[in-house]
Amino acid sequence: MLALVGTHYHFRRVVPVALRPLFGKTEFWISLKTGNKSEARLSAMALHAQTSALFRTARLMTDPAQKKPITKDDLLALYEDIIKQQEKVIENSERAAAGQLKLERYRASMTRYADLLKTRAFIAYSSEALERLNQNMIKLRKDMITGTMQDKASLARKTEEIERLHATLVKLFQTGPALSQSPGAVPPSHQLAPPTPSPAPVLPSSPRLTDALQTALLADNQKSEATKKETARTVALFVQAFGDKPVKEITGRVAGEFRDLLFSLPTSYAKGKQEMDLNAEVERAQEYDLPTLSGKSVKNHFMRLSALWNQLIRREIAEKNPWSNWDFDLTKRNPRRAWTDDELALLSSSPWTCSTISQATFAGITLVAAYSGMRLGEICNLRNEDIQEVDGIPCFLIRPHPEDKWTPKTEAGARNVPIHSALLEWGILDLKNEGEKFLFSELKTPKSGPRGTDFGRNFSKFKTTIGLPATITFHSFRHTVSTRLRNQAGDLRELWIDALLGHEASHKSQGATTYLSGITTENLRQTVEAVSYPTLDLRLRL
Numbered sequence: 001m002l003a004l005v006g007t008h009y010h011f012r013r014v015v016p017v018a019l020r021p022l023f024g025k026t027e028f029w030i031s032l033k034t035g036n037k038s039e040a041r042l043s044a045m046a047l048h049a050q051t052s053a054l055f056r057t058a059r060l061m062t063d064p065a066q067k068k069p070i071t072k073d074d075l076l077a078l079y080e081d082i083i084k085q086q087e088k089v090i091e092n093s094e095r096a097a098a099g100q101l102k103l104e105r106y107r108a109s110m111t112r113y114a115d116l117l118k119t120r121a122f123i124a125y126s127s128e129a130l131e132r133l134n135q136n137m138i139k140l141r142k143d144m145i146t147g148t149m150q151d152k153a154s155l156a157r158k159t160e161e162i163e164r165l166h167a168t169l170v171k172l173f174q175t176g177p178a179l180s181q182s183p184g185a186v187p188p189s190h191q192l193a194p195p196t197p198s199p200a201p202v203l204p205s206s207p208r209l210t211d212a213l214q215t216a217l218l219a220d221n222q223k224s225e226a227t228k229k230e231t232a233r234t235v236a237l238f239v240q241a242f243g244d245k246p247v248k249e250i251t252g253r254v255a256g257e258f259r260d261l262l263f264s265l266p267t268s269y270a271k272g273k274q275e276m277d278l279n280a281e282v283e284r285a286q287e288y289d290l291p292t293l294s295g296k297s298v299k300n301h302f303m304r305l306s307a308l309w310n311q312l313i314r315r316e317i318a319e320k321n322p323w324s325n326w327d328f329d330l331t332k333r334n335p336r337r338a339w340t341d342d343e344l345a346l347l348s349s350s351p352w353t354c355s356t357i358s359q360a361t362f363a364g365i366t367l368v369a370a371y372s373g374m375r376l377g378e379i380c381n382l383r384n385e386d387i388q389e390v391d392g393i394p395c396f397l398i399r400p401h402p403e404d405k406w407t408p409k410t411e412a413g414a415r416n417v418p419i420h421s422a423l424l425e426w427g428i429l430d431l432k433n434e435g436e437k438f439l440f441s442e443l444k445t446p447k448s449g450p451r452g453t454d455f456g457r458n459f460s461k462f463k464t465t466i467g468l469p470a471t472i473t474f475h476s477f478r479h480t481v482s483t484r485l486r487n488q489a490g491d492l493r494e495l496w497i498d499a500l501l502g503h504e505a506s507h508k509s510q511g512a513t514t515y516l517s518g519i520t521t522e523n524l525r526q527t528v529e530a531v532s533y534p535t536l537d538l539r540l541r542l
Contacts, residue, residue, distance in 0.1 A: 002044055008033055009040035011047045018467055019058045022072050023079065030083060033090045041279050042257050043089065048264040048282060050082045052292060059469075136162050206248035207317060209235060216311035231304040238305070241278050247318050255302075255322040262298040266290040290460065291470060295328035302326055337471050338480040341535040344370075348537035350466040354458040361442045364431055365455060367538060369474065371420035371531055372396065373481030373501045376474055378413070380452030381406050382439040384432045387419075391521040394419045394429075398502065406451070413502040418525040426538045481531055488530050495519060496527045 003010045011030040015023055028051060032040045058075055207215070213235050223231075241261055242254065261278065266285040285292055305323040312318035339347075352362045368379050378398050386397040396417040400407040408414045419428065433441055438451075445451050459474050478501065485497045498504070499519045 002037070002040055003029075005031075007035045009035065009037065009044075011040075011044045013048065013051055016055060017465065019055060022058050022075055028079075030086055032086070034093075039093075043086065045257065045264045045282060046089075046260040047082065047086065048285075049260045050085070052263070054078055054082065206246040208244045208246055209239060209250065210244050212247050212312055212317055213308065216308060216315055216317065220311065227304075230300075231308055234301045234304045235308070237301070247312060250322060252322040255305075255326070259298060259302070259326060262293050262301060265293050267293060267297075269293075291473075299326075299328040302328075336473055336476050336479055338483045339472060339476055341533070343468060343472060344533055345535035345537075346466060346468065347463070348535065348539075350462075353462055353465060357455060357458055358442060360431070361440055361455075362459075363426075363539070364428060365440060366459075366477075367423060367426060368396075368428065369477035370480070370533065370536060371423050372417050372528060373478045373531075374398070374417060375409065375413075375478065375502075376452050376456055377406075377450050378408065378502075380438075380440060380443055380450075380455065383437055384439055387429065387432065387439065390416050390418075393521050393525050394424065395521065408502065410502065410504065412498075412504050415499060415502050416521060416524065417500060418521060418528050420528050420531065422532075422538060484532075485527065485530055490530065492527055492530060493523075496523050500524055500527050 003012045009032045011028070011032055013028045015025050015027060020026055030047060032043045034040050034043070054075070057070070057078065061070055213232065220228075238258060241258065245254070261282070264282045264285060265278070266281055268290070269281050284290065302323050306321055309318055309321040309323055313321060347366075352359050354362070365376075365379050368374060369376070374396070381401065381404070382396060382398075383401070386399065388395060388397055390397075396419060398408055398417060399414050431439055443451060443455060446453055456474055463472060464470075482497065482501060485492060485500075486494075496519055
């Protein structure tokens, strides 16, 4: 997050609660020494990526490069290295700015010198013309006095010559030194050639990135439509961050800044609408310590741009490829896993802290996820009419609602989920309010984005506050249900578990394909009732 202090921006990032004893800080503050917000944002993106790597190292207490344990002093040394690197970046930026100012002053002085030379050439030429006019006037007066010029024809010729010289001088003084810039206005003998400075190399015109995309990739019939679409999406993301730059201005430095930005974006950005503000998303990820894009996702973006640049090089639009030879951490970061009994006990004993969503709504959504394995979007979009008895068994009906532009994630996601007896005892049916559309009517439907986004954000903040690790998310309830059902010692069938969770059949035999839809509601009820938790308190006490 950026903070303006006086005339300079500072990078500010909250240290996760669990890591504060290691660093002895609640926040990192690093001066960016610039009042330019665009420059500050780029520096903040790079610092966010570096501090994220530092937090990951602190959680593991292992050096990822040397794969050996590290101490608290090592962590503080790594933090000092980040500050020193930022100081070097600032120093290099100031040196480049000073060099640019020196170059501009040199060019201005050369321009003034060239103007002086033109003025000198004009004066020399004008002086010669004035002298010629003066000599002609003296000769004409002498001839008239001595009687040398008696015939009218000779007098007319001399008068015409004098008038011509006079008109030339008048024109010279009216136009001024600018006349010396016209070809041939000043004879070569009177021109003083200035010392020619080394000219700056003139680069050929370079198309904008979006124009190059149309030329090099979208017109290539060998690429699939899916590849073209994904490449266009990556280019749009770059343009959103850096503008529609000319191709030759996109250097390795720019590619590195784009890489840092991608690693700073939350994973939810890739699933949402792309018109979201990038800097706001980066700041949101910093504030809530959200998981960011994986190395695999960032690598995919770079591979698309690298393939595009190879096309541009072949067409002589670009000279080299700034998107190749980058390293990416392809190990899965913050992998989701199932809840442990101790973590469920901590969740049950911690008071819900969000002021905009009630305890009852938090408890209801959390328990439905724990006792059904349903996705957050499926739970938040449950309507009162979606609770019905099927074959005499109370069920959640997960089905499309086209009027709200919501459908299950996959074709298999449309299903009936028997309501666990623990939920019925807790009073899930008491949440149905007459006249309300949704079961969890307290949730607000956002203008953009899926219903339940606000709850998911607050749940993520809550679980971080109480000290749960980043590997545990709301989606971990789905992993927990799947894991516990598949480890049951009873005779639960894989097909029943897949049907309950809305998964495609885990094997594609003819029997699975033909008979999956024939699973009875009683078998699904038997499957969901196999889920139990010894440490999850159904009250989720205040």
